[in-house]
Structures are given as C-alpha cells and as structure tokens.
Amino acid sequence: MADAGAGSLHGGDSALSCLPEEQELSQRLRRLYPAVNQEETPLPRSWSPKDKYNYIGLSQGNLRVHYKGHGKNHKDAASVRATHPIPAACGIYYFEVKIVSKGRDGYMGIGLSAQGVNMNRLPGWDKHSYGYHGDDGHSFCSSGTGQPYGPTFTTGDVIGCCVNLINNTCFYTKNGHSLGIAFTDLPLPAMISNQFMELLQEYIQHLFKSNLYPTVGLQTPGEIVDANFGQQPFVFDIEDYMREWRAKIQGTIKRFPIGDRLGEWQAMLQNMVSSYLVHHGYCSTAAAFARITDTTIQEEQTSIKNRQRIQKLVLAGRVGEAIEATQQLYPGLLEHNPNLLFMLKCRQFVEMVNGTDSEVRCFSARSPRSQDSYPGSPNLSPRRGSNNSHVHSTGADSPTCSNGVLSTKIKQSCSKYQALSSSSSSSSSSSPSSVNYSESNSTDSTKSQQHSSTSNQETRHLAFLSFFYLSDSEMEMEAEHYPNGVLENSSTRIMNGTYKHEEILQTDESSMEDNCPQRQLCGGNHAATERMIQFGRELQTLSEQLCREYGKNTMHKKMLQDAFSLLAYSDPWNCPVGQQLDPIQREPVCAALNSAILESQNLPKQPPLMLALGQASECLRLMARVGLGSCSFARVDDYLH
C-alpha cells in the first residue's frame, strides 16, 4: 500500500518508466528546461507514430526514422513530427538528428512544423513549416524555394536545431558548430505589449500559428536518421548558449531603468520590508528596522505580539488553544469567518491525530503549558513507556502497527486492517474484509449499509468513516492524496516559509517528532483517542450545519474527508494522506488565520512584498502560457536567496 502510494505520489514522468535511459532523459530535460511545467506542456521525447506520413518507418523507441517509400520524386517526400510541440517556457529549445545513412540521394530535411502541416512534404516547403535540407544546404522558410544557408550534410553528420523562443529565431548546428540564424520570423508572439488588445491579438495569433513540433522529412530510399531529444548529451554546447541568454535577460532586468524616482523607490522598498516584518509578527526586528530607517509602523506593538502568539500556537500544532486565543482577543472574528473556523477545526482534528493539540495533549504529562491553560484537565495519562510492552505483544507480527493504545474497537479494526494490508505476504490472523466491515459497522453505523462496495480499499475506508455517520455518497472516494493540502489551492493566502518549527517549539519542552521513534495516534492515549473521535463527530456536525446555512461546500467536504481518512490507516504518518500530519501543513492555516486577523484590523491581509512576489510569479506563468520564452531565464527563485 505504502509503496503504491509512494509510486503514484511522484506522478508524471517517473511513473512512465523506470528505465535508466528514461531517467537520464527526464533528468536532462529538467535541467535544460527547468521552467517548463511538464504536466501542462510535455516536452518532445520521441517521434509520433500517429503524426507521420506512411512512407516513414519508426524504430528504436520511435527515435529512429527510416524512409520506406518509392522515392521517385518530391511527391514521395514524407515527414514525421515529434510527440509534442515545443513549449514556450523552454526559452531556448534544442534537439539533434544524426544522419545514420544518407540513402540514395540524401534528400533530408530537418526542422519544425505546426500541427496539421501536410506530412507528404519535407519540412520547410509549406506554410508554418521550416527546414534545412542536406542535399543543397539550403534553408526553407515556408516556401518551395530554398535560400543558401549552410553546408550540405550527409552520413555521419549530426545536425542540431535550436529554437530561440525569446527572439523567435532558429539556428542549426552541424557537428557541434553553430551555422548561424536560419529563420528570424518564427510564428510566436515577439514582444509583450502594454496594450491589452495588442496582447490579446498576439495571443490569438499565437494560438493559431505557434506550437511548432520538431520535424524531419526524408525522400529517398535508404535514408535513416536518429533523433536525440535529450536522451544523450548533445554535440553542440547548448547549455553555454542558454547561459548567454540567461545572462542577457538578467542583465536587462538588472539594468531596468527606475528613473529619477530614486527617493520614492527607497521609501517603497523600506515599506515593503517593514510591512513584511510586521505581517509575520517579527515585532522587535520590525521596530529596529523602523528605528533605523526612520519610518513608522502602522500596527500597534501589542497587536503584533498578539498575532505572533496565535501564530506560534498554530505552528506548534496547538490549534485548539489558538482558536481560543483568537476568540478571546478578536471576538467575533471566527464567527464571521465560518470557513476559517472550519479550516482551523479540521486542522485541530489533524493535530489531535498527531497528538499535538492541547485537547489530546492534556491527557499526557508532556506539556506543562497545556496543563496551565487547561487547569481542569484530567489526571495524567499513563506514560507511553508503560504501553510499549503492550504494543509489542499485540503487534508482534506487524511491527509498524502501533495500535496498542487504541480503544478496543479501533484496535481490533486496526489490526484487522493491518493484517489485510499485509495479507499478500503473510497473514495468519487476517479476517475477511467483510468481517472487518461488518464488525466496524456494527459499532455505530446504521446508514452505512448503502456503502457496500466492491473494492477492498473502499471498504476499509468506509469502515472507518462510518464512525461519523457519513451520509453523502460522494464520500465513497478512494483515499487520495493532495500534495499541498487543500488550502493552497483554495485561496491566495501566502505561505510563510521562513518559520522554523523547531525554533518556535523550542520553548516547549517536548516535540512529538523528536521524542518518539514510533508515533502513535493521539499520542497513544486512550482517553485522547476518545476525545478525538468525539471531536470528529462535532466537526462532522459543524460541517453539516455549515452546509445547511451556506450551501454545499466541496472544499469543506474534501478537507473533512482528508482529515478523517487518516484514521483509515494503522500508521497515519506513513499513509497516502499522511502528509497532512506534516508540521509544514500548519503554515497555510496559520497564514490564513493571520490574514483574517489583519483584515479585521483593516490592515492588508497580505504583505506587499509577498503580493509583489506572487505577481511576479504569476507574470512568469502567464508569459510561459502566451509564448514569451524569456520567462524561462528570469525565474523568481533566481532572485530569492
């Protein structure tokens, strides 16, 4: 289970194949074109067996092209395009073709063409088609007549084709030597325009014209060529060429004139730094900065400190306390923000599973502070150490099962599940899934019969989710994983990557991750688990209530589902949805809460610095989409240290 989950987590390319050469290709492509989002715009990796004329034969993983027609005259020409067009976000794209054999006459063309261009032709002869031909060394720019361009090429030569998506030119190489610009008017938007209409027009043009595919064409028998889309190191030093353009573009940015508004500029920068510090509650730094730069801080010190305290609580995983503190300091805030409250509660539930939230931590003696804030908390729960023997006795055959502290019901279910999951290897005590199902069912669900499903996995989930009276059939989904949690997609809230959890937690004497090699549900405490389940029910109720009041909210549903899914696994930290337990997932919640507080105080919910950063990133994304290649050499990351 864990393995399958890990495999699918990577997604994308590695899932395609694990061959070493494929990996090398992927690695090289990632290095060459780091700005390309390959999920959105895949890179060419081979010739397309579907997008070719029938005189073309493909072999060797669709990288070798041979001619199999009659080759009498130009009417017998045949081309093949690559599987994908060249994404603009490459900035600079390059591929090479080795002439394995020039065949009878060596009428070979190497170049680019748009989708839909006739394949019964050599590249370059038609509109939206460009080629360099071996027999005469001419370049063909969408025309039947060529221009003298470079030397001829023949058997043994390696011809490279480089598309520069920044200035929309193309040049070829022969055996590693650049032959100079061949085409200067490739159909890609050339310049960014301030005027929206022009941009739009260009964009439309782009949609129709661009998307050039690497293309080769052959015309006489015996002609064979091999492509290199990055499978092998290139003969030409393309990376050096890219370096030049990266330097050019970064130079342009560096030299961008800011005019005579120098004073304003400085004030603006100071304001950005200051507001950033304030936003994240670095109050003494902010104060020092204000003092030195002779600026003022909008927000009051106490307010900053309050936010800082709340943020620390969230980041420490003590969401319950954070909610309480927020309600105390900012009465009405959460009431007016039911979505935020729900998010916080979901997080709180996750933290309960994690064993970090105060509501479950109070069952352990670990945190003096939570004891302080919860004076009425019950007696100390048994220490984890005393449970260990229990764990070993029950979990002897499944070492990863740490269910020794679960309530009997859950313990049973969990061990069953554990056995089930390992049944393929060895299971002595595994009960059939149906038994598992009914057993869990019998505990508290009356409505769950309708969930009877065929797949084992679903069954398992349903078994657990039925605790919470799930009534919506939409919940019958397989446990999916959301790499970045729900929050990130949900809004524009900015994550603050600068917090270090260790630092924040260091006032706390204990940290779950540090102390126990074997993490346990709710800190391994029976009472805590009961509390967690109860809290889960409350959360479910809240969800239904919100649904009634504000209508269906898929986001909520998903959050809830993800959170509850944790219970479906014996070791939630090592399960497909286990990522939720990662302390890093507290950050979006923390940011959302912080933003909401700031908004309630009539302060910007995002620091201008982050806004600018986000805007820059978004700009680059947009540039990639409309085909402005320079985006690939001006990445925001390059400027963040």
Place this chain on the structure above:
Amino acid sequence: MACVLEAPLRMSVLSEVTASSRHYVDRLFDLDPQKVLQGVIDMKNAVIGNNKQKANLIVLGAVPRLLYLLQQETSSTELRTECAVVLGSLAMGTENNVKSLLDCHIIPALLQGLLSPDLKFIEACLRCLRTIFISPVTPEDLLYTDATVISHLMALLSRSRYTQEYICQIFSHCCKGPDHQTILFNHGAVQNIAHLLVSTSYKVRMQALKCFSVLAFENPQVSMTLVNGKHKVLVDGELLPQIFVKMLQRDKPVEMQLTSAKCLTSMCRAGAIRTDDSCIVLKTLPCLVRMCSKERLLEERVEGAETLAYLIETDVELQRIASITDHLIVMLADYFKYPSSVSAITDIKRLDHDLKHAHELRQAAFKLYASLGANDEDIRKKIIETENMMDRIVNGLSESSIKVRLAAVRCLHSLSRSVQQLRTSFQDHAVWKPLMKVLQNAPNEILVVASSTLCNLLLEFSPSKEPILESGAIELLCSLTQSENLALRVNGIWALMNVAFQAEQKIKSDILRGLSTEQLFQLLSDSDVNVLMKTLGLLRNLLSTRPHIDHIMSTHGKQIMQAVTLILEGEHNIEVKEQTLCILANIADGTTAKELIMTNDDILQKIKYYMSHSNAKLQLAAMFCISNLVWNEEEGSQERQDKLRDMGIVDILHKLSQSSDPNLCDKAKTALQQYLA
C-alpha cells in the same frame, strides 16, 4: 631649500594661473607638516576630475614638490601616501600631464616608494605607476631599466588584491615583444600570476588573464609552460587551459571571453594545444567567430577577427569550420560598411567613432579573409562571391593606410592561389593594375606579399600575365632579385621563372637582358637553396624549344656551361643537381647548342658519372642528356654516338637496360635503339 629653488619658476607663470591654484601649491611649502598634509589632501579633492586644475598645478610646479615630499624619509607615511594619490590623479589627466610627470622622473621615485613597508603607500604608488604605464606616451622600457624592479613587483603580488590588479595591469601594458616576455617569464610570471586567475576580484582575474594573453602571444616558451611546463601549473587542481576554457563561457563578460580566447589561440599556434583539440575547435574558434558579430563593439570585432585570422592561418580544417560557423564570411562583409551613411547624418559622435575604427575594421576583415581562403578552393569561391568582394580588395590596395593595404594584398594573395579565380574574377576586376601600383615604392612587408601574389598572377594560364608584362613587370622583378630581403629575392626570381615558362623569344630576351648575366650568376651562387632552385628553374624555362636554346646558348653559352659545371661539382642537394642535369638535357636538345656539351669533356664525364649514380632521379636526368645527344635523326648524330661509345656510355646503357627501374630501363633501351638505326 626647495622653496628657494622653485621660487623663480613660480614667479614666471604667476600671471597665467588662478590664485586658487597658487594657494594649493603654496601650502605644500608650509613649515608645519600637519598643514602640508592638509594641503595635499585639499589638493587631492580639488583635482579630482578637473583637468584644468591639474594642468594649472603642474605649471605651478606642484609635481617636483610632491615628489620631494613623497621621497622624503622624514615625511609621515600618510603624507607620502597622499602625495602618491595626488600624483596618480594628475596622471589621470591628459597625455601632456603624463609627459610632465615623466619629465620630473616620477617613475624612479615611485619605484623607490615600493620598497616601503607600508601597504597603503605601496598601493598608492602602484596605482600611480599603473596610470602612467598604461599611457601611450610612456616608454615601456622604463619598467625594465632596473633588474630588481620586476622581482620586487613579483614579490608584491602577494600583498593585496590592489597590488595584484595594478601590477598585472602594468605587466600587460609593458610587455611588448619577446624580450619583455622572456624577462617576465624568467621572473616566474606564469607561476606568480596563475593563481590570480581564480581570484575573487573580477578586476584581478581580468588583469591576470590579460597578462597571460600578452605573455603567450607568439611565444612558444610561455605557451608550452602554460599547458605543461616542467612544473605543471595547477590552479585549484585544474590546468590553465581548463581555466581559460571556463572563462570562455558565453555568460562571462565579453572582454574576458575575448582575452582568454587570445590566450588559447597563442597556445594553439605555439603547438602547445593541438588544432583538433575540442577546446580549440568547439570553444575558442566559435567564441572568436561570435566576437566578429554585429552585436559586439567595433574594437572587439577588430580584435576578434585578427585573433581568429591568426588561429586558423595554417590549419585547413579550422579554416573549413570557421567558414561555416555563423555565416562568418557574410558577417565580415559588414566590416566594410563603416562609417555607414546613416551615422554621417544622424550622429556626429558616432561618425567620429566609426571613422576611427573604419581602417582597423577593414584590415581585420581582409586578414581574416586571407586566412580563411589560404587553402580551400570552395572557401575562396565563397569569399569572392560575397557582395562586392573584389571591388573592396581593389579599393583596399590603394588605401592610404599601410595596414589596410598590406591586409588587402594578403587577402588577394590568398585568393590568387585559385586557378579558377585567376581566370575569372581577377581578370574581370583587372586586379593586376592596383597590384602593380602597390609594388611601386612599397615598404618591404607589403612588397613580399604583393610580389608573391604577382607570382601567381604571372602563371602561364593567367590572363593577367600579358598586361602585367606590358606594364614593366620584368624590370620590377629583376630589381627584386637584387634585394637584401631573401623573401623578395625568392619571389622575384620565382615570378621570373613563371614568366619564362613557355614564353616567347622576346620575353626571354627581356628577362636575360633585365637580369644581366652577372646577376644570374649571383643568384646561382646564392646561399639560399630556394633562390638557387628558382634560378635553375628560370634557366630551364628559358632553355626550351630548340630555336630559343640555340639562341640563348649562342649568346650566354659559355657562362651557362660554367655555372652548370660549378653546380654539379658543388655540394648541393639532389633536387638542385637534378634540376641542373635537366638544364643540360635541354641544352642537348638544341641544334647548335649540342656542340657546347660534346666539346666539353668535363661535362661529358659528369654526365657519365651521374648515369651510374645511386639516385635514380639523377640517373634519369643524365639519361635525358644522352638520349638527346645520340638522337639519330639529327645532324651529326653519328659522330656524337661514336664519341659517346668511346667514352663507354653504351656499356652503361646496356647495364641500365637491365635495370629494375622501368623508367631507367625504357630510357636506356630507347637510347640504344638510336645506335641500331
């Protein structure tokens, strides 16, 4: 004391300068050292960026006083440092400023200052020295007058990044020619400067690199050391060529790329790096081609083209690669478009800039075309097909700038190696006319290339041959053979040889007359084997077709026979002797000329001797003589046959007819047949 000495000078110019300048100088003479220091500091602030103020202070005699203060042991280090700074600032001004400073013997004073233990003072002195030495008015030799200076500078290289920067800059500006290179090299320049190539300071890296580019330029010793000296020079575990290649990367500053390409070029030409090494083929060459592109500054384009011309000059494979790289041949055509018509109208500043570089650009382009077309016919064709190429060369031949003329001739020379072009474009553009003009009163370096070009234009198949002869080429060539310059002598006689090939009687007589017998014999005894060979070639060409042979031998027979005897008796290589025997064979082909041989027993014995020589080529040449002599259709053949039989020639012929060498065997049989008929 200084006060008293300088007072009269100051009086004489007082009227011309402002009171404020005078005030600054006056303060240098204050008795309170503290006030002097403050005066110098104020002066420093006053002169920065103010050329007029600088000139005023120099006129008022501030320099000797500053130098005095700088050298005075009693001056505080601070004062001495400030003096050096002010002097450096004065040197930053006009060339006249530098001249004035030099007149006051500033260099020895500053060099003396380098012996101080104080780093700040040393840096100030070096900075000032740097500024003075990079000025074109400063003679570089001033650096080398005292042998201890260089070693002291080498020692100072370790002191700080500023000493490193300034010293490297001084070296790279003062290293002109092999003597300077050797001095610096012997002081361990390579080892001392190598590690500066990886300094954290860009300026230091750059100046160190420049040092290497001048040290290695046309210097095999330095070049070899850079690659693999006895003590391998490693910097951060890497060899210097690897470091240079890194500096070629396309995101490095252009200046750095260009300079490191120059280093690698020198190393390649010195044979330290193979011409097929990937660092040359895939890095240096493409980098230099890029330097020729329109995007580069004019200076960079000039330097790039010249360096590339040098790199590929002697290697046809590099020429081929360069010729296909980035449309270089077309790109170079742009070098002739300065000043452009646009710049003249729109921008006077740009026009000035363009004009200044126009000559340099043209000569650089010609040089590179010359290298590109040196060996490959296809490349020559591509060059000539470039827009207006022949017109540009023709124009270049008559430009006022010697540099451009020389480069144009070199280019023409390179292209003249093409038979096809000689027949076509050279004829179409009457290239010979400006070429003949260039040959009149040109300096030797131009003459060498131009006469060599003329050689090619005078080849038998060249349509230019006749008009060139008509315009008095023979006289010119004959005078070249008398030159002190060996290359000119070779070219002169070579051209005459080409002229004489299958020429008509009149031309041959013109040559003999123009050359004079004495000069001919002078050339035959020339110490240079090339001159001797070409002279013999000329003789051989003169002595062809029977009427010509008889005519020439009737007038010059005696001297020629003498010369031939001398050469056959002398210590010469096989080729020379073979050529001489061929001349004899030609003489033997004459009707009356034959007798000159038959009556000369000495020569006959020599021919006999060479028939049995160990070298087959000489045997064959001797056989030609015999064959011509015994040919029986001609008058008096019977007598000649008899005489030769008596000499034992027939026996040798019989022996040779058994030879394993088919040529010899055939020739001997043919000769024997003459006896049978």
